Amino acid sequence: MFLINCPYCGERDQSEFSAGGEAHIVRPKQPTELSDDQWAEFLFMRKNIKGIQLERWNHAHGCRKWFNMVRDTSNDKIHAVYKMGEKPPIK
Amino acid sequence: MKNKYSIFSLIKNAFSYHENWQRAWRDPEPKKEYDAIIIGGGGHGLATAFYLAKKHGMKNIAVVEKGWIGGGNTGRNTTIIRSNYLWDASAGLYDHALKIWEGLSQELNYNVMFSQRGVMNLAHNLQDVRDLKRRTHANRLNGIDAVWLNTEEVKNFCPIINTSPDIRYPVLGGTLQKRAGTARHDAVAWGYARGADAMGVDIIQNCEVKGIKRNGDSVEGIETTKGFIKTKKIGVVAAGHSSVIANMVDIKLPLESKPLQALVSEPVKPIIDTVVMSNAVHAYVSQSDKGELVIGAGTDAYVSYTQRGSHDVVEGTLKAILELYPIFSRMKMLRQWGGIVDICPDASPIISKTHIKGLYFNCGWGTGGFKATPGSGDLFAHTIANDEPHKLNADFNINRFVSGDLVDEHGAAAVAH
Numbered sequence: 001m002f003l004i005n006c007p008y009c010g011e012r013d014q015s016e017f018s019a020g021g022e023a024h025i026v027r028p029k030q031p032t033e034l035s036d037d038q039w040a041e042f043l044f045m046r047k048n049i050k051g052i053q054l055e056r057w058n059h060a061h062g063c064r065k066w067f068n069m070v071r072d073t074s075n076d077k078i079h080a081v082y083k084m085g086e087k088p089p090i091k
Numbered sequence: 092m093k094n095k096y097s098i099f100s101l102i103k104n105a106f107s108y109h110e111n112w113q114r115a116w117r118d119p120e121p122k123k124e125y126d127a128i129i130i131g132g133g134g135h136g137l138a139t140a141f142y143l144a145k146k147h148g149m150k151n152i153a154v155v156e157k158g159w160i161g162g163g164n165t166g167r168n169t170t171i172i173r174s175n176y177l178w179d180a181s182a183g184l185y186d187h188a189l190k191i192w193e194g195l196s197q198e199l200n201y202n203v204m205f206s207q208r209g210v211m212n213l214a215h216n217l218q219d220v221r222d223l224k225r226r227t228h229a230n231r232l233n234g235i236d237a238v239w240l241n242t243e244e245v246k247n248f249c250p251i252i253n254t255s256p257d258i259r260y261p262v263l264g265g266t267l268q269k270r271a272g273t274a275r276h277d278a279v280a281w282g283y284a285r286g287a288d289a290m291g292v293d294i295i296q297n298c299e300v301k302g303i304k305r306n307g308d309s310v311e312g313i314e315t316t317k318g319f320i321k322t323k324k325i326g327v328v329a330a331g332h333s334s335v336i337a338n339m340v341d342i343k344l345p346l347e348s349k350p351l352q353a354l355v356s357e358p359v360k361p362i363i364d365t366v367v368m369s370n371a372v373h374a375y376v377s378q379s380d381k382g383e384l385v386i387g388a389g390t391d392a393y394v395s396y397t398q399r400g401s402h403d404v405v406e407g408t409l410k411a412i413l414e415l416y417p418i419f420s421r422m423k424m425l426r427q428w429g430g431i432v433d434i435c436p437d438a439s440p441i442i443s444k445t446h447i448k449g450l451y452f453n454c455g456w457g458t459g460g461f462k463a464t465p466g467s468g469d470l471f472a473h474t475i476a477n478d479e480p481h482k483l484n485a486d487f488n489i490n491r492f493v494s495g496d497l498v499d500e501h502g503a504a505a506v507a508h
Contacts, residue, residue, distance in 0.1 A: 001401040015403040019393035021347065040493040044345035044436050048334035050396045073348075074396050 002076050007083050008063045020056035022046050023068045024088075050074050054088055093289040096200050115281060116288035121295050124321035125153045127475060128313060129328055130300050130336060132156025133165040134276070135453060135460065136328035137283035137294070138468020139475070144290035146469070147476035152292050155315060157299035161280025164330050164460065167398075167430035169353050169375065169387040171366050172462040173210045173271035175230050175237050180486035180498045181439060182233040187483050188466025189270060195465055201282030203274045204380065208365050210271035211240070211248060213415075215260035215371040223266045230268070240265050249367055251418050258414050260372050273366060273377055279464055303339050309448035324449045326475050331396065331431025333454035342445060344454065345436050345492045349390045350400035350429035351458050352408075356422045358382030372411035384422065386412060390432065390458060400429040432457050437491075439498035442471050442484040451475050452489065 005011045028034050028042060047053070055069045070080040070090055080089045094100060094113050104112055127143060129136045132154045143149040154160075172192055174185035196202050214220045223239065230237035245265045246254045254262045284294055295317065302314035303325065312321040327336045331348040358381050368375035368387075375387045388408035391400045405427060413420055435441065435455035440463070442453050453471040456463065466483075473481040480488060491497055 001403070014401060021394075036493045036495075040345075041343070044492045045343035046334070046345065046347055047338065047343065048346050048348055048394060048433075049338070050332065050335050050348075053394065055394070073394050076395055076397050 002078065004057065004069070004078065005081050006059045006062060006065075007067050007081050008065050009059060012059070012062060016059060016061040018058050018060040020058055020066065022048075023054040023056045052079065052090070093285065115285045116294055119293045119295065121153060121155070121298065121315070121317050121320050122151075122293065124312075125151055125293070126322070127152045127324040127326065128320060128322045129154045129326045130313070131163075131328035131330065131332075132160040132280075132284070132294060132296065133163050133328065133330060134161065134279045134283065134464040135330075135456070135467045135471070136326075137161075137280055137287055138464055139326055139328060139453065139471045140292045140294075140468075141283045141287040141290075142469045142472035143476060144287055144292050147472060149476060150291040153295055153320070154287070154292060155295045155298045155300060155313070155320075157297070157316075159296050160284050160294060161277055164430040164432065165276055165280045165464075167353065167428055168276060168461040169377065169385050170273045170276045170379075170461060171210060171271075171368070171375070171377065171387075171459075172205070172274055173268050173366075174235050174462070175210070175212070175226065175266065175268045175271065176500060177226050177229050178498055178500065179233060181500055182230065182235055183483050184440075184466060184470070184487065185463055186233070186235050187470070188463045191465035191469060192274065193270075195274075195279075195282070199282035199286045201278060201285060203278045203282055205272065205274040207270055207272040208377075209248075209267055209269045210366040210368060211245065211265050211267045213245065213252075213265040213367065213369040213371075214263045215369065216263065219371055220263050223264070227266050236268055236270050238267050238269075240267055249363065249365055251363060251416055252367065253415055253417055260411075260414070262415075271366070275380075276461060279461075283468070300336065300339075303336070303450070305340060305447065308446070310450050322449075324451070324475055326451045326453060326471060328453045328471070330454065330456065330460070331433050333433050333452065337452070340447060340450065342447070344441070344452070344489075346433045346455055347394050348396060348431050348433050349393065350395050350397060351390045351432045352388040352400040352404055352427060352429045354386050354388065354405060354424050354427040355379070356384040356386070356419075356424050359384070359422070362418070367415075369411065369415065372415070374408045374411035374415065376412060376416070383425065384419065386424075390434070396431050398429045398431055432460075434458070437497040438500040440467070440487055441489050442467065442474060442480065442487045443489040444474065444478065444480070445489060
């Protein structure tokens with residue numbers, strides 16, 4: 001359990017949010033031209049990092065807006081929160 | 092040579108105040124080279140080593156474990172064993188395991204306390220009723236025992252359940268698999284460890300894998316905290332940490348690791364003599380031989396390796412437990428913990444070769460791996476020894492995420508994942 005600083009609403013309980021998985025996986029521009037391997041990569045394959053991970057989150061029981069987060073999955077510590085379309089604030 | 096455990100050895104050791112029992116397994120230093128190395132000393136990894144030695148004659152092998160054996164998910168689950176899965180591939184896999192469970196204590200000469208007390212799955216709405224009835228039919232076509240119980244029969248089988256039609260999610264019936272049940276989770280790890288060690292398998296604890304050495308498309312060995320160990324075959328059975336190992340060789344797996352929580356109550360006299368699971372409200376409960384209620388909660392929805400999880404998940408589960416079993420309302424919970432489970436998009440495991448020669452993965456068991464421990468070990472050992480999957484795990488290959496031929500047990504299995 002942890003607190004999340006929603007970029008639109010401020011600090012709220014994590015149970016108000018839903019996790020959207022790894023961030024910055026871009027939907028293919030030409031889906032019809034993808035090979036099966038590329039589709040599998042887009043749909044299923046994840047880095048599932050133990051450590052600093054970039055993630056999408058949704059403030060489901062609040063403003064319902066999506067945003068991104070830099071979180072350490074080994075201790076659930078949140079390092080930064082940034083809006084959709086922005087570049088990650090760390091490397 | 093290991094001494095056999097029996098009533099006679101118990102009496103004999105009583106005369107020396109139980110101070111002269113033989114060590115159950117050695118604590119060896121790693122050799123320079125092994126024919127195969129298993130990464131992960133949980134139930135699945137130790138079972139894999141055991142069957143590699145027993146059925147495939149591979150004795151020069153090692154199990155490396157970063158902590159202590161059985162200290163991960165093997166010691167953190169709710170010990171439920173069942174095989175009532177919907178799809179043919181899953182039914183084959185899990186019932187293979189269940190059949191091994193039935194003779195496992197004898198096979199290992201170690202009491203794993205396998206208890207076929209039955210597992211009952213409850214239906215709370217019309218769709219549940221249809222799904223569960225369909226599943227019982229599918230189970231029976233696959234030779235797996237399953238019966239449908241109406242509300243009254245559910246009440247007769249487990250009298251403490253609140254079957255009032257006025258509760259938020261009333262009990263409309265349930266399914267029962269009588270061959271299903273529970274086992275003592277630690278004993279499974281210890282029994283397999285003792286059995287594997289007796290055949291010469293080196294179990295190396297406190298040895299974390301730091302890297303995998305490759306030569307082109309084949310493996311050469313592993314870098315560990317105890318130095319480099321050479322090998323041509325590596326079986327990865329690292330559960331929640333499978334992706335960590337995969338990232339060492341730039342393989343991406345279709346996994347997300349999440350905390351799955353469980354909790355136990357203070358011990359009380361026998362009150363529930365079966366396992367009851369509820370898919371819709373996500374609560375399941377059984378009672379250990381010590382008398383504790385063993386309660387399983389759900390997974391947190393985010394990736395985490397913290398082995399704890401959120402309070403609201405436990406709260407949701409306990410609300411459902413109290414509605415279904417008002418008799419538990421004043422019980423105190425003693426311990427709560429989380430295990431890191433690696434979940435596949437189709438909620439089915441991966442027991443597979445990879446495109447790297449000599450590298451095999453056994454992962455993705457998600458929230459329900461304990462029940463499969465003996466079968467998983469047996470089939471993974473077959474896959475490693477022959478470099479080919481057994482027909483029972485052929486469908487659980489890693490390429491199904493490319494071909495689309497998924498074994499979609501999400502919601503189809505007897506519990507929500």
